[in-house]
Amino acid sequence: MEAWGTLLATVVGAAIALVGQHLAKRAENKARISELLLEQCASVVTTASDFQNRVWEERVLQLEGRVSEWDLKAHRLAIARIQILSRDQVLLSALNELNKAGQGLGSYWRQGNVDDGEYARRWERTRTAKADFITASGAVVRRRLTQG
Structure with missing residues (x-):
């Protein structure tokens, strides 16, 4: 009978260790x-x-080619990774708005003959979208870290 007790204790101990490893992993x-x-x-x-700064450098400092040298590939790669890693609709919506605002500013800037008022509206939309994205991403990351 003592052997069965030892065997049972061993099996229970191993099960506890495996569950602990699983939870830690x-x-x-x-x-x-x-x-x-x-x-x-x-x-x-x-x-x-960086993109917004490059637009500003071209506009204010008259530095040509700054926008065309921007790393669009890195930006798109980060966007794709966020879309894969998160299902949070607030974050994804903020990401979408930031992307649309940046595209709007960039396409308008590249057209030339920029109207100051329209440029200012697009610049502000991009600035606001970036701030909203920072808020949304911070909330998601903090929530994930406190749940983990």
């Missing part, structure tokens, strides 16, 4: 995904800021 994976999401959100913000 799951928590590590959640933390890693949260870190990746944070990195990609930060990348979108920095590339969007």
Whole structure:
């Protein structure tokens, strides 16, 4: 009878250890995904800021070719990663608005003959969209980190 008790204790101990390992691994994976999401959100913000700065440099400082040298590929890659990593509709909506605002500013700027009022509206839309994206991404990342 004592052997059965020892065997049962061994099986229960092993099961507890396996469940503990599973839970630890799951928590590590959640933390890693949260870190990746944070990195990609930060990348979108920095590339969007860089784009806006390049438009400003061309407009105010008369530095030609700054917008055309912008790293669109890095921006699109970060956007795609966010879309893969997150299902949060507020974040994805803010990302979509930031992308549309940036496209609107960029396409308007490249047309030439820029009207100051229209330029200012597009610039402000991009600035506001970036701020909204920062707010949404911060909320998602903080929520994921506190749940993990």
